[in-house]
Amino acid sequence: MTRQQARAVFQALYHCWGPQHWWPGETPFEVMVGAILTQNTSWTNVERAIGNLKALGVLEAGAILALSEASLAEALRPSGYFNVKAARLRAFCRWYLEQGGFGVLRRLDTPTLRERLFSVHGIGPETADDILLYAFERPVFVVDAYTRRLFGRLGLLPEGLDYESIRAAFEQALGPDTACFNEYHALIVQHGKSVCRPRPRCAECCLSRLCNSANPDTVQGSKQKA
DNA sequence: TACCAGGAGAAAA
DNA sequence: TTTTCTCATGGT
Numbered sequence: 001m002t003r004q005q006a007r008a009v010f011q012a013l014y015h016c017w018g019p020q021h022w023w024p025g026e027t028p029f030e031v032m033v034g035a036i037l038t039q040n041t042s043w044t045n046v047e048r049a050i051g052n053l054k055a056l057g058v059l060e061a062g063a064i065l066a067l068s069e070a071s072l073a074e075a076l077r078p079s080g081y082f083n084v085k086a087a088r089l090r091a092f093c094r095w096y097l098e099q100g101g102f103g104v105l106r107r108l109d110t111p112t113l114r115e116r117l118f119s120v121h122g123i124g125p126e127t128a129d130d131i132l133l134y135a136f137e138r139p140v141f142v143v144d145a146y147t148r149r150l151f152g153r154l155g156l157l158p159e160g161l162d163y164e165s166i167r168a169a170f171e172q173a174l175g176p177d178t179a180c181f182n183e184y185h186a187l188i189v190q191h192g193k194s195v196c197r198p199r200p201r202c203a204e205c206c207l208s209r210l211c212n213s214a215n216p217d218t219v220q221g222s223k224q225k226a
Numbered sequence: 227t228a229c230c231a232g233g234a235g236a237a238a239a
Numbered sequence: 240t241t242t243t244c245t246c247a248t249g250g251t
Contacts (some may be wrong), residue, residue, distance in 0.1 A: 039233040045249060046232085080231090080248040088234085124234050144232055189232050198230075
């Protein structure tokens with residue numbers, strides 16, 4: 001993928017959807033909690049769970065750890081996978097406090113911080129990069145299922161490419177640009193939720209021109225099952 | 227009713 | 240090493 005291709009997609013998405021103002025969290029810690037809770041879950045459900053934590057007055061690492069796992073799971077219920085996410089959120093909070101909190105972590109270089117996030121049970125590459133980009137404002141491109149789907153359909157990324165290779169492809173094409181990565185990922189998600197779904201509504205797709213030139217077989221969803 | 231959603235870890239092959 | 244299964248609520 002060339003810089004020109006990456007920028008062309010960005011411009012088309014931005015023109016179609018406008019600025020997305022991500023991430024919708026009031027504090028870096030809330031962004032990190034949201035990144036864990038949104039795993040394989042729609043954001044509207046995550047908002048309910050975060051609302052529960054706020055109502056309990058526990059949207060803080062120490063307060064979350066002070067809750068029993070059952071109480072925490074109950075608060076997280078609307079976000080789905082609540083037992084799994086309660087354990088993951090507690091693991092993250094323990095790590096967060098052990099590390100010294102946001103003020104200490106923000107002084108680490110990005111590769112070190114990324115490696116340390118990977119050491120937390122329940123934080124994989126996408127969640128780590130969400131946290132790096134939206135909470136720590138590091139120039140890390142977040143790759144998700146929408147990114148794979150969209151750029152696969154555009155013919156700009158081969159199928160089966162691993163996470164790190166896709167991330168590197170974007171970062172190499174665009175250069176380190178936190179603001180751009182922030183907006184780009186948000187636009188891909190917005191586009192994915194609205195148009196570029198497993199059963200795409202390509203007639204409504206602002207990228208149809210790019211799709212047609214890149215990969216005519218997949219553009220109109222002709223190879224997708226009806 | 228079935229599909230899908232801002233994944234990750236464990237188990238099985 | 241790679242693939243498959245499990246976790247679960249809520250909207251369309």
